[in-house]
Amino acid sequence: MKFRTYLAGLALATLVAPAAIAQETLPLSLDQAVKTALENNLGVQIQSYDYRILGETARGSYGLLDWNTTATLSKSKTEQATSDVTQSSDSESDVLNLGANHLFSTGAFFGVQWNNSKNTENSAAFEIPSFYQTSVGVQLTQPLLRDFGVDVTRRGINIARNNLGISREAFRNVLLETVNSVEIAYYDLVFAQRDLDVQKQSLDLAREQERITQIRIDVGADAPLDILEPQVSIAQREQDVLLAEAALRSAEDTVRRLLNLPLEEWDRPITTDASLEFQQMNIDVPASVEKAFENRPELKQAKLQQENQKIQQLFARNQVLPTLDLTGSYRYSGLDQNYSDALDQVTGSDFPGWQVQLQFGMPISNTQARADARRAELEFEQTVTNEAQTRQAIMVEVRQAARNIETSLKGIAATRAARDAAEKNLDAQRKRFDNGMSTNFDVLRVQNDLAGARSAELRALTSYQKSVAAFHRAVGDLLELRGIELQDPAQFDLPASRLEKVEWLNYGDQAK
16 A cells, blocks of 8 residues: 655544544554554654754755845945145044855855945145045955865865765654564554453353363263363453453553544543464575665664765865965055946046965864864774664664574474464363363363463464564665655755766765
8 A cells, every 4th residue: 555654743533533522443454553643643743853954054055145234324424634735634434335255166266346435624724625435345365285175175065964874864864763663562562452351252152161060060071060160261251361361451552642633532542453374484584684685774874974074174174284375356446536427437447456366274273173184084984884783783783684584484383283282282181171081270271371372373373473663674675565655744845066077076986
């Protein structure tokens, strides 16, 4: 059955019933249980929030490359005492400056500025006319060593994108764990329901034995004290029924919690329709291990963490380099008593000016940068080791899951044979009892053996189903097996830079 998993809290429309029928049973198939858990489970919802939060963090990291605009508007006046009548005794200044700047992926910082000012000065001897000064210029500073390269400049962006991928895999891991937990809880509930039936059947057998014994006492075939053994057995089996009922209630609550059912639904008994029929699995362990390496979110997370540390390592190696910055600027300026004339000087390119500067800097020992680079290298090697450890743990888990299936299959065969033998033994003991060749104690003991054999067979059957779910969890294809198509809770438009593909603009390519 195919369905999509949407990561917002959805109402359980197919399962929620009015309060008026709260005591009615709640039919629940395994597919319904899985679907409802993925829609309602609180752990899934919390993880979806983590994913969306990191998505916005990744989107926000692109603010590093935003254009920034500036504007300055000021007015000032200064009065001062002078010893010379030709000196300015007061001055006024009006300023309006506009600008914009941008950081490019190569590490280059570009700025454009339009400056405007009006300056007025007065003296006691004569009046100085006001002058308007205006200029338009651009400046570009490009690091050539330290802080050069697309991978260095976009370090925070690339890490944020990888963190988003890590969160997505963490979300997928939560889904896998949730589905696996639901399947285990569901089959535990199936076992509890059927085990309760077994205990009730055992109680009915004890009561039937009491009835037969009472008849034999009434006709004088048995002594009156013979009724005590069936009555003691009945009391013991009634206790077993009570314990089985308590286990059933606990199993139902576990399912309700995983499904996050509304509180008004918690008193409704759950009915299941799971079949314990099975087909023997033929498992290719090496192929399953390779498939797990492709599917498991933990391994994908480890690789993304390794990629993050590689980014940090490249950045740290870059910071060991000396600074060598190339700066170039060009401007046009104008000065006149009339602002429009001053502006005409700018647009007419009357007074151009330019500058080219190469600035070098290098710490003598560079101790901090070298230590940071070595630490980043060690941290990268650590992530490589962590990935190898994760890969090893996955391999062991898949191999163990395969062995568990094999063990469960052998357990089914053994318990099925034991149950069949117990049924035949009870039939034989009944015949011996009818012929006076056996006692109540023998019959009741064999009845207990039969109840234990039936419970053991049920446990083996449900254990096999849980082992199969655990195997697919270990391989990482449990979602696909259940027809669950993972849909991201939100789509994030994270554009890549065109310059990322230009090799000589990436410090990482130069540092290989």
